[in-house]
Amino acid sequence: xxxxxxxxxxxxxxxxxxxxxxxxxxxxxxxxxxxxxxxxxxxxxxxxxxxxxxxxxxxxxxxxxxxxxxxxxxxxxxxxxxxxxxxxxxxxxxxxxxxxxxxxxxxxxxxxxxxxxxxxxxxxxxxxxxxxxxxxxxxxxxxxxxxxxxxxxxxxxxxxxxxxxxxxxxxxxxxxxxxxxxxxxxxxxxxxxxxxxxxxxxxxxxxxxxxxxxxxxxxxxxxxxxxxxxxxxxxxxxxxxxxx
Ligand SMILES: *Cc1c(COP(=O)(O)O)cnc(C)c1O
Numbered sequence: 001x002x003x004x005x006x007x008x009x010x011x012x013x014x015x016x017x018x019x020x021x022x023x024x025x026x027x028x029x030x031x032x033x034x035x036x037x038x039x040x041x042x043x044x045x046x047x048x049x050x051x052x053x054x055x056x057x058x059x060x061x062x063x064x065x066x067x068x069x070x071x072x073x074x075x076x077x078x079x080x081x082x083x084x085x086x087x088x089x090x091x092x093x094x095x096x097x098x099x100x101x102x103x104x105x106x107x108x109x110x111x112x113x114x115x116x117x118x119x120x121x122x123x124x125x126x127x128x129x130x131x132x133x134x135x136x137x138x139x140x141x142x143x144x145x146x147x148x149x150x151x152x153x154x155x156x157x158x159x160x161x162x163x164x165x166x167x168x169x170x171x172x173x174x175x176x177x178x179x180x181x182x183x184x185x186x187x188x189x190x191x192x193x194x195x196x197x198x199x200x201x202x203x204x205x206x207x208x209x210x211x212x213x214x215x216x217x218x219x220x221x222x223x224x225x226x227x228x229x230x231x232x233x234x235x236x237x238x239x240x241x242x243x244x
């Protein structure tokens with residue numbers, strides 16, 4: 001419910017626009033450093049805990065792709081979003097919630113099991129659509145993280161390709177927090193190599209990697225989508241009752 005959110009102050013809005021200008025500059029710099037162009041990079045605004053008012057401010061300033069983590073939060077906010085906003089799902093998705101979002105998002109970044117791919121396939125076929133997805137890779141090998149292990153990725157890709165109503169457009173990763181740039185470059189280069197290897201057999205064009213702390217390095221390593229939350233909207237304040 002949008003009413004959970006207090007109206008934003010002018011100072012908050014100014015801060016978002018300043019951060020947006022800064023992010024665009026850093027994206028431009030990373031593109032220049034790696035011989036890429038800014039048109040090749042999608043800047044996604046990650047919306048969790050952020051008020052629709054601030055989200056719409058970003059949309060009005062050209063950030064039209066929104067990343068949603070939580071089904072309930074998304075459903076409660078989406079009626080407040082600008083009509084030209086394009087929503088993609090980036091959070092962990094339970095199979096029983098697929099039906100609630102299948103007709104409301106343009107890309108699901110977080111497919112990491114056959115079970116989830118099958119649920120998406122069924123729901124998409126029912127809707128008469130083809131749902132583009134990314135396979136989420138657990139590049140850091142962290143036990144606590146979702147995502148498929150790199151060595152299981154070719155198998156998952158092959159299996160998902162057999163399902164109707166679903167198309168794999170690329171890969172996504174959430175690496176461990178990395179402060180050292182050299183570490184960021186190493187991990188993102190590894191992702192890029194995985195992506196390039198699979199692309200020899202399967203046409204894929206989307207590499208979703210890079211968040212607030214590491215998007216410049218991700219772009220230098222070939223990211224086509226960077227998912228940015230706190231660097232744009234400020235530190236997240238989680239409400240006392242957080243919903244799935
Ligand atoms: C929260 C989140 C982000 C954005 O994180 P920041 O560090 O705030 O930019 C990106 N991707 C996913 C999957 C997220 O859950």
